[in-house]
Every structure is written in structure tokens, then in C-alpha cells.
Amino acid sequence: MIRKIFKTKNRHEKIEQFIKKYKIPRQYLSVNRKSITRGIFIGLFWGFIPMPMQMLAVVAMTPFFRFNVPIAISMVWLSNPITMPFMYYMEYQTGNFILGREGLENIQLTLDWFSDNWDKIIVPLYVGTIPYSTIVSALIAYTINLLWILSVKRAKLHKLKNRL
Numbered sequence: 001m002i003r004k005i006f007k008t009k010n011r012h013e014k015i016e017q018f019i020k021k022y023k024i025p026r027q028y029l030s031v032n033r034k035s036i037t038r039g040i041f042i043g044l045f046w047g048f049i050p051m052p053m054q055m056l057a058v059v060a061m062t063p064f065f066r067f068n069v070p071i072a073i074s075m076v077w078l079s080n081p082i083t084m085p086f087m088y089y090m091e092y093q094t095g096n097f098i099l100g101r102e103g104l105e106n107i108q109l110t111l112d113w114f115s116d117n118w119d120k121i122i123v124p125l126y127v128g129t130i131p132y133s134t135i136v137s138a139l140i141a142y143t144i145n146l147l148w149i150l151s152v153k154r155a156k157l158h159k160l161k162n163r164l
Contacts, residue, residue: 028062028069037145038067043075044137049129050088054079085109087132088125095128 019029027035042061046054054076062069079087096103104120107113114121 027066030066030068033145033148035066035068036071036148037141038065039069039071040075040144041137041141042067043072044078044140045133046072047076047078048087048091048133048137050079050084050091050125091128091132092121092125093128094131095124095126098127098131099124 018024042058042065046057049057051057055073058072058076059069061067093103101124103124104117
């Protein structure tokens with residue numbers, strides 16, 4: 001199912017012209033199991049890390065790894081202004097749990113409060129980011145990889161049954 005969604009899309013002529021004009025390597029846009037899985041992992045990895053310009057971090061990794069860049073960039077968008085407070089609070093609480101600390105009380109969503117308490121927030125936040133950016137993104141990428149493989153096997157079985 002997943003594979004069919006990506007494989008059946010025909011490339012638009014303007015996209016082809018854009019690729020030729022800017023000489024974008026095909027490997028950054030390839031649609032195969034490994035490329036998509038790596039793109040999901042890399043995008044989620046950077047998406048969980050609280051930092052500015054996460055998309056630039058994804059693009060900076062393109063010379064070192066072969067992955068689908070549009071998929072990776074779309075995975076970074078998981079952390080958007082709506083989901084960021086929930087994600088970062090969850091990471092902060094996880095960091096406090098790992099470090100054995102008590103969390104701050106009377107949290108206020110104001111710039112003054114954050115600037116006054118920044119030194120108490122930053123270490124637990126980034127410690128709590130580690131499990132999410134590594135383990136959770138790896139589990140999601142592994143799940144997508146497994147679903148892709150099962151989808152291919154199911155399609156082959158279905159094709160074989162139709163022949164009989």
C-alpha cells in the first residue's frame with residue numbers, strides 16, 4: 001500500500017525541469033524502501049531536537065547519507081508551533097525523570113519566566129530529547145520499513161492468488 005502510493009505518482013513536467021535546471025541528484029528524490037525509511041528517521045531525529053532551523057540540519061546531512069529529502073523535511077514539520085509545547089514539555093519531564101530531578105512548578109508561558117528559568121530548563125530538556133530523537137525515531141522508521149516489506153509480500157501473494 002505504502003509503496004503503491006509513492007510508485008504510482010507520475011512526475012510532473014515542471015518538477016522534472018526543476019530537477020534538471022538545478023542538477024539535483026536523483027538519490028535525494030528516490031522512492032524506495034531504504035530511502036524513505038532513512039528520510040523518516042533523519043527527519044524525526046532532527047524534529048525532536050529543540051533547535052532553530054531543523055530543516056537546514058536535514059539538508060546538511062544529504063552529502064553523507066542517501067535518503068529522500070522531501071520526506072525528511074516533512075517529518076521535521078512534526079514539530080510545529082502547535083505540537084512544540086507538548087513535545088518539549090514531554091522531553092523536559094523525561095529529562096527530569098532520567099536525571100532524578102523534580103520539575104519546576106508554577107510554569108508560566110511568558111518570555112520573562114523562560115528567561116529567568118532557562119538555566120533550570122535547558123539540561124533536562126536536552127537530556128530528555130535523547131531518547132525521543134534516537135529511540136522513538138528509530139522505532140518509527142523500523143515500523144515503516146516493516147510495513148513496507150509486509151506490503152510488498154502481501155501484494156506478491158495477492159498477485160499469485162489471482163494467477164491461479
